[in-house]
Amino acid sequence: MSKAPITVAVTGAAGQIGYSLLFRIASGALFGPDQPVNLRLIEIEPALGALSGVCMELDDCAFPLLNSITPTADLDEGFKGVNWGILVGSVPRKAGMERKDLLKINGGIFTNQGKAIEKNAASDVRVLVVGNPCNTNCLIAMNNAKGVPSDRWFAMTRLDENRAKSQLAAKAGVHNTSVSNLAIWGNHSATQYPDFYNAKIDGKPVTDVISDHDWLKGDFISTVQQRGAAIIKARGLSSAASAANAACDTVYSLTHPTAEGDWTSVAVCSDGSYGIEKGLMFSFPVRTDGSKWEIVQGVPVNEFSQAKIKATEDELREERAAVTELGLI
Numbered sequence: 001m002s003k004a005p006i007t008v009a010v011t012g013a014a015g016q017i018g019y020s021l022l023f024r025i026a027s028g029a030l031f032g033p034d035q036p037v038n039l040r041l042i043e044i045e046p047a048l049g050a051l052s053g054v055c056m057e058l059d060d061c062a063f064p065l066l067n068s069i070t071p072t073a074d075l076d077e078g079f080k081g082v083n084w085g086i087l088v089g090s091v092p093r094k095a096g097m098e099r100k101d102l103l104k105i106n107g108g109i110f111t112n113q114g115k116a117i118e119k120n121a122a123s124d125v126r127v128l129v130v131g132n133p134c135n136t137n138c139l140i141a142m143n144n145a146k147g148v149p150s151d152r153w154f155a156m157t158r159l160d161e162n163r164a165k166s167q168l169a170a171k172a173g174v175h176n177t178s179v180s181n182l183a184i185w186g187n188h189s190a191t192q193y194p195d196f197y198n199a200k201i202d203g204k205p206v207t208d209v210i211s212d213h214d215w216l217k218g219d220f221i222s223t224v225q226q227r228g229a230a231i232i233k234a235r236g237l238s239s240a241a242s243a244a245n246a247a248c249d250t251v252y253s254l255t256h257p258t259a260e261g262d263w264t265s266v267a268v269c270s271d272g273s274y275g276i277e278k279g280l281m282f283s284f285p286v287r288t289d290g291s292k293w294e295i296v297q298g299v300p301v302n303e304f305s306q307a308k309i310k311a312t313e314d315e316l317r318e319e320r321a322a323v324t325e326l327g328l329i
């Protein structure tokens with residue numbers, strides 16, 4: 001191991017997503033095949049027993065890139081010197097719930113974690129929030145860690161991007177790698193807008209390749225918006241392996257240059273781009289050179305898209321008002 005290890009904290013490490021995610025991180029899926037990692041695995045006390053089993057399994061993989069494993073319920077220990085924090089730990093929704101129903105249940109977790117990150121993490125820390133409702137949980141953590149610059153905070157909409165690409169590819173009868181420029185706008189919720197107008201299939205506009213525009217404007221959008229609920233209904237549990245995969249994709253995409261002309265989707269702190277209220281954690285088309293990211297400017301937004309983007313922005317404002325009222329920010 002020649003490079004200095006990157007230290008990654010994962011909360012909710014003994015949960016469903018953790019069980020997929022940790023093994024991917026340890027095998028090099030985030031930072032590449034020559035980058036060692038330290039894992040800080042954060043759980044609540046009652047889950048430490050289960051976490052010890054996960055640690056045994058990590059040991060039993062003998063991963064060449066895994067430098068150290070620290071299981072803990074102590075936030076100061078867990079976030080000490082951390083370069084990346086992946087905040088998964090929180091309660092998932094059950095059938096019949098919307099993700100925002102989790103605000104009261106999960107919101108409080110992210111105040112303490114934000115404070116602990118500000119106090120303990122490395123000066124280059126970056127944080128990806130996965131636990132739902134992820135946009136607003138990220139807003140809570142960020143607002144409780146004012147010393148960490150706002151461009152370090154991300155909430156995950158990559159699962160939605162991947163779902164949307166897969167749906168478009170299936171409809172067009174192509175492989176999902178043919179689909180590019182798929183922006184998810186707004187909230188990781190049933191109001192998100194998967195923007196097919198600007199997406200491309202083999203470099204051509206999706207609307208030229210897929211002639212069924214009613215499907216694009218109707219079933220395509222609702223399938224992506226409702227995919228999480230469909231999985232809960234089918235599995236009796238919320239998505240886990242695909243969520244862990246999307247977390248790996250997100251960190252990889254934020255730490256490696258974006259392909260020429262393409263973008264990826266992730267919720268970031270709005271700077272007012274596209275008229276979105278500053279300070280909301282809003283999913284935009286984003287590109288990066290591997291270290292500094294930017295919101296892609298000048299993506300055309302027609303009347304149809306504008307209405308969808310407004311609806312998801314309104315929902316995020318409502319969620320922010322709710323957590324403000326709860327005293328979480």
Ligand SMILES: NC(=O)c1ccc[n+]([C@@H]2O[C@H](COP(=O)([O-])OP(=O)(O)OC[C@H]3O[C@@H](n4cnc5c(N)ncnc54)[C@H](O)[C@@H]3O)[C@@H](O)[C@H]2O)c1
Nearest residue numbers: 012014015016017043047089090091092130131132159243
């Ligand atoms: N953003 C997305 O695309 C996306 C996708 C799938 C799931 N999720 C969300 O991810 C979260 C986790 O899902 P899961 O299936 O792994 O749930 P899970 O119930 O299997 O695991 C959650 C784990 O978090 C732990 N936990 C609870 N409170 C904690 C705290 N304060 N600190 C540290 N750990 C804590 C629990 O002990 C548990 O082990 C849920 O909120 C779910 O809705 C988000």
Ligand SMILES: O=C(O)C[C@H](O)C(=O)O
Nearest residue numbers: 093132227228229238239
């Ligand atoms: O839908 C959920 O509650 C879990 C997750 O956010 C998902 O999109 O699969």
